[in-house]
Every structure is written in structure tokens, then in C-alpha cells.
Amino acid sequence: MQNIRIEKTTCPKEKPGNDNPLTFGTIFTDHMFEMDYEVGKGWYDPRVVPYHKLEMEPSCMVFHYGQEMFEGLKAYKTEDERVLLFRPDKNIERANRSNSRLCIPEIPEDVFLDALKAVVNVDQDWIPTKPGTSLYIRPFVIATDPFLGVRPSYTYKFMIILSPVGAYYASGLNPVKIWIEDEYVRAVKGGIGEAKTGGNYVASLASQVKAHDEGYSQVLWLDGVHRKYIEEVGAMNIFFKINGVVVTPDLNGSILPGVTRNSVISLCKEWGIPVEERQISVDEIVKAGKNGTMEECFGTGTAAVISPVGELRFGDDRMPIGGGKIGELTQKFYDTITGIQLGEISGPEGWIVEVK
Incomplete structure (x- = not known):
């Protein structure tokens, strides 16, 4: 694939302390992955950039017809500082099945995996290590055509954001x-x-x-x-x-x-x-x-x-x-x-x- 451009933030956020409980899905890391798609051009410009707000047309098709896909997986850090992903090939495979059903262009598996590795590598210092914690990874694709008509979009944006998390349920491992x-x-x-x-x-x-x-x-x-x-x-x-x-x-x-x-x-x-x-x-x-x-x-x-x-x-x-x-x-x-x-x-x- 193309080389992934990396632009690091100049204003890093304060990371949550080890003593603070992590509420699932409420804290986000310094960086995110982005890549764009156009019909006739394919997926292009893969990049890791500072986490930021999106500026989009109110007429973007995702807002009106719900053409979007998302995934979820996690990264973990071992005692010897290795960073691990659990079965990312299965998430990539499922993402492309979702894409196919939703008329979203499939993302080449090697491109998808490289994107996951790149953004997690940049923000690996955000991976919590207390028992029961991890770095949640949320890849997603949205339709971006500014068009109020029912058809598949001609343009898309693929993004990956990261969130240090604790247990999904407040009860933890209790039934x-x-x-x-x-x-x-x-x-x-x-x-x-x-x-x-x-x-x-x-x-x-x-x-x-x-x-x-x-x-x-x-x-x-x-x-x-x-x-x-x-x-x-x-x-x-x-x-x-x-x-x-x-x-x-x-x-x-x-x-x-x-x-x-x-x-x-x-x-x-x-x-x-x-x-x-x-x-x-x-x-x-x-x-x-x-x-x-x-x-x-x-x-x-x-x-x-x-x-x-x-x-x-x-x-x-x-x-x-x-x-x-x-x-x-x-x-x-x-x-x-x-x-x-x-x-x-x-x-x-x-x-x-x-x-x-």
C-alpha cells in the first residue's frame, strides 16, 4: 500500500491516571487514522493525524440514509511492553462483509491491517495496563456525498479512533x-x-x-x-x-x-x-x-x-x-x-x- 503519512499532535492530551476508573468509550487518544475514497480513484491518502472534529456538509448521505459500517477490536500491552492485537484478521474480514452488504467499497486487508498497526503504534502509550483494561479500537466508514438521493455514495471516509477502556459493564465480571x-x-x-x-x-x-x-x-x-x-x-x-x-x-x-x-x-x-x-x-x-x-x-x-x-x-x-x-x-x-x-x-x- 501507499506509505502512511504520520502527523503528530503538538498539543497532547493528559492521559488518565492509573488510579482513575475508565468508563467505557468516553476518553479518546491523541491521534486517529483517516483515508478517503472516490469512485474511479479507489482508497487514497492514508494518514495518522491528530484527533479532530469533522467538518462535513449537512447533506452528507450518511446523515440521511445511514450508509456506514463500524468495527470494534482491542489492543493490549504485555509486561515486556509488546503491543498485541487479538485476531484482527477476523474483524477485517467481517468489516468487508459488512461493506459488501451496505454497498461500501471493500478495504484491502493489508491496507486495513497496516492502518490498525500504524495508529495503535503512534498512540501505544495510551494503552492501559491495569487488570481488565485495554485500548478499544473503533474503525468505521461513512458515506460523504452531499446528495439527497437514495443510492450508494461515490465518496467515503475510513477512520479509526482509539479509546482506553475498562469493563464494558459497570458490574465487571459479575453476572x-x-x-x-x-x-x-x-x-x-x-x-x-x-x-x-x-x-x-x-x-x-x-x-x-x-x-x-x-x-x-x-x-x-x-x-x-x-x-x-x-x-x-x-x-x-x-x-x-x-x-x-x-x-x-x-x-x-x-x-x-x-x-x-x-x-x-x-x-x-x-x-x-x-x-x-x-x-x-x-x-x-x-x-x-x-x-x-x-x-x-x-x-x-x-x-x-x-x-x-x-x-x-x-x-x-x-x-x-x-x-x-x-x-x-x-x-x-x-x-x-x-x-x-x-x-x-x-x-x-x-x-x-x-x-x-
């Missing part, structure tokens, strides 16, 4: 309570549910507010056709351990293919733990919750990594899980994946990429 939604739907097969785009998340807000008002952290969605089959949580994929078998909804076209989800399935196979990707009805979950065969439940995602679930609620049915404690297998997944991310445990080949 969260999940509301199973039976009124609203998030996505349907054939729609954009498997793309990582803002439309999927804004569709979840009404239900999220309702769940929060009832004391629940997140919403677990049912399929949009039958209103019967488990899909995903607002910010996570979902797993259940029922009678010794780990089960998770299969990727059916409306579920986001999570990188941590894929990692958990791979670890199950490596450890010889029965794992099934299949259709799971809410009736099966309620039954398992009531008869005691629901042994563990947890969510997976980049932000939270592994999040134990301590209660599910569907209508008037409340299903406590694990006595309010994290399950043994859930803990093992968390310890293993975070250990790999921090370079403390050797993971499968290719899972860790060093930033140099």
Missing part, C-alpha cells in the same frame, strides 16, 4: 441480568442483521430503555419472523450450557458473527467440550431454566469479552442462573481468552498479531 424481548425485533434474515452497522443498534434502543427500567442490563432478541428462536444480545452473542453441552444460535443471516463467539467455539472443540450451533427456542431456554438443566449462561463480545449472565427474564418467567456467581466454564473462557490477549497464554496460531 448481568438479561431481558428476553417479545415485542420489538432487531433484524430478519435477508436484512442487515449480520452487518455491523448503526441501524441494527438504533433499532434496539426502545427495548433497551424498557429493559433498563426493569433493572436489566441488556436485551436478548428473538427472531423477527416466528418471535420464538433465540438470536443475540444487544452487544453480545449468547451461549448456554445445558446438560453439559454448550449451545449457541447458529448464524442464520440475521446474527452478527462475533469474533469472540468464534473463539469460544474453537476453544470448546480444542478442549473436547460438546458444542452445538443450532436453532434454540425460547421455550427450551425457559424449560432449562425452570428444571435446573441450565448450568451456565454467558455473552461474548469484543467490549465485554465474556459476560456471565445471572438471570434471564421472559415475560413473567424469571430464571436465575448459577446462584448469582460466575460459572466454572464461563470463568475458564474468560481467563483463557484474556490470557491469550495479554500474551500470558499461547493461543492457536494466528490469534495474536504484534504491532511493530
